[in-house]
Amino acid sequence: MTQTTDVLIIGAGPAGLMAAEIIAEAGRSVLVVDAMPSAGRKFLLAGRGGLNLTHSEGVDDFLARYRGAQPHITPLIEAFSPLDLIDWCEGLGQPTFTGTSGRVFPKSFKTSPLLRAWLQRLTGLGVRFAFRHRWTGWNSQGQAMFSTPVGEQVIESRASLLALGGASWPRMGSDGGWVGIFEREGVTVTPLKPSNMGLNIAWSDILRNRFAGEPIKRAALTHDGVTIRGEAIVSERGLEGGAVYALSAPIRDAVMAHGSTTITIDLRPDLPLALIEEKLRQPRAKASASTFLHRAAGLAPIGIALMREACGGPLPVDAKALAALVKAVPLTVRGIEGIERAISTAGGVAFEGLTPHLMIRAKPGVFVAGEMLDWEAPTGGYLLQAGFASAVAAAHGIIGFLGHDDGSSPDQ
Ligand SMILES: Cc1cc2nc3c(=O)[nH]c(=O)nc-3n(C[C@H](O)[C@H](O)[C@H](O)COP(=O)(O)OP(=O)(O)OC[C@H]3O[C@@H](n4cnc5c(N)ncnc54)[C@H](O)[C@@H]3O)c2cc1C
Structure with missing residues (x-):
């Protein structure tokens, strides 16, 4: 059976969910699918030791954290800054505070109340979810293929976002299994390596x-x-x-x-x-x-x-x-320590093959966001900030792409 939607988002981590919110708010139908039985497993894990959402330091110091990827990350964070992220979190009824180290946390310290409020907002916006759907690649018509408990499924969409995460803590869902699929499709992926590891x-x-x-x-x-x-x-x-x-x-x-x-x-x-x-x-x-x-x-x-x-x-x-x-x-x-025990992943989809709104140049209508992109940063809130900011950029790219498809002006 083939399902259809305007926008298909694969990966229900923070990046995928952020894009879903913006695209649904723009009036598009959004289907979010994930291989796991529920959303945001690694996001929940990140809240176990205190969810460090972002950092309050000056913008130059902040941007310098992104090592070689700084030129690519800068426009994303300029468009969706730490203050925007704090506003968004507080808008979900989760006040934040800045610790003595300058790190910013929700007052609850945890992910669960934030994620609960967020999923409610998404459902209210009409976002649909399908879990236990493992993306296995594209078929010859460019449709996304999934392995599910009831067999192979195909989902047709006008645009899609892949927000599949890196390869650390694979038990939480992101296992880097997408790398082989991307490479077979000719998309350049910098080899994944452990980051923030012992x-x-x-x-x-x-x-x-x-x-x-x-x-x-x-x-x-x-x-x-x-x-x-x-x-x-x-x-x-x-x-x-x-x-x-x-x-x-x-x-x-x-x-x-x-x-x-x-x-x-x-x-x-x-x-x-x-x-x-x-x-x-x-x-x-x-x-x-x-x-x-x-x-x-x-x-x-x-x-x-x-x-x-x-x-x-x-x-x-x-x-x-x-x-x-x-x-x-x-x-x-x-x-x-190996990547499976690392906090995050270095390497990923190379920015050179992407438009400024993170669409894969060789695959019009297919966007990428989050930790699967080729950047790395230390802990301190820089990981989630860049993941969210990249999702915001991709979401606006998708809205522009669909607008163009409908006959209005392109946003690429
Ligand atoms: C222990 C720990 C603590 C952390 N603490 C912090 C912190 O305090 N602050 C901070 O900024 N960052 C922290 N991080 C990092 C942060 O959690 C990640 O950077 C963030 O979750 C990445 O978001 P994402 O949406 O890109 O990917 P993910 O959250 O990894 O989500 C990707 C989703 O894609 C799904 N998926 C993968 N492959 C497939 C497939 N083939 N088909 C379908 N679905 C698929 C996965 O199931 C997953 O749900 C922490 C990480 C760890 C491990």
């Missing part, structure tokens, strides 16, 4: 057994001259956490190019080297190295354990060498 460090058994799960608080991590302050968490296989994710893209690239790379951890970024050295010149009396370091330099047991780990033997006795170690514990990163 690092692999070969811990000793002692460190792993005693400290896995332990946070390294108020530290500063440096890689290749770039320093990020924040928290890292010792995992069984290495390090994870906000400060690690912020540096993870250049670390990933260095590991991929050279097999390993070194990061350093400053355990007391608030104190200058000379002051730490002075503190460590105090007489130790009979105190053990750990007691002395804790008392003199305020180091936590995890910090001292990392210093021992880096030395691979006894700690230096000399105050100068010891202070230098406190300020820069060197750790060798020998690998990175």
Whole structure:
């Protein structure tokens, strides 16, 4: 059986749903389909640790987060800014607040009340949903094909948006299965890679057994001259956490190019080297190295354990060498966590093959948005902001495309 609609949106994540809202508001019939049994599974997961919607920093700093894709992301975020996203969230009855770090969250901290209100709004706008529909490609007439519990289905539409996400956390629905289909159709896709992922460090058994799960608080991590302050968490296989994710893209690239790379951890970024050295010149009396370091330099047991780990033997006795170690514990990163455990995905559909409204040039009427595009950014609200902004651009592109189809002026 063939279903028909003006606009078919494949992928009921934040990008697909945002486009559905704008297109339905413009009076077009919209059908949203997803492989999963319900909408926004990864969006809900993102709310588990506090849904960080966007960031309040200045626009130049904000845009600089998008590494190589900045020229493509800039017009999207200029057209749908962090303030627009905050207004939209509040319009759904979810007030927001800005944390001390500048990150913006809904006051509820969660995705579920926002998603519930949003799905109600979409249903009110007449948006239809079909779940357990896995998109498998296009047939020879260009219609979208789906595998469903009742067999193969075909959906015919005048325009479509693919918002299929990246490949991290595949249990939530986005598994990158679309890459092969796109490549067979001749659409250029930059290989998908993990982004905002943990690092692999070969811990000793002692460190792993005693400290896995332990946070390294108020530290500063440096890689290749770039320093990020924040928290890292010792995992069984290495390090994870906000400060690690912020540096993870250049670390990933260095590991991929050279097999390993070194990061350093400053355990007391608030104190200058000379002051730490002075503190460590105090007489130790009979105190053990750990007691002395804790008392003199305020180091936590995890910090001292990392210093021992880096030395691979006894700690230096000399105050100068010891202070230098406190300020820069060197750790060798020998690998990175796989994409299935990453927060997000780098790589995706190359912007070069797309119009400014994100239509695939080689496939008129087919648009793409969200994390499946070739951009990456650290955590901090930059992921959702770019996903939403790209969906807004694609939605306006689709409205323009259909208007053109109806005989009015094109918007491409
Ligand atoms: C643990 C975690 C925490 C996060 N926290 C934050 C945060 O606080 N702030 C932030 O900005 N970002 C966060 N993110 C990232 C954010 O969740 C994603 O960037 C965002 O969900 C991407 O939106 P999207 O709509 O592009 O794709 P997705 O949300 O991945 O949605 C894609 C949809 O497409 C569907 N799909 C895929 N393939 C097919 C197919 N073949 N057929 C049919 N349907 C298909 C999937 O089922 C899915 O529903 C977090 C991610 C994780 C994993």
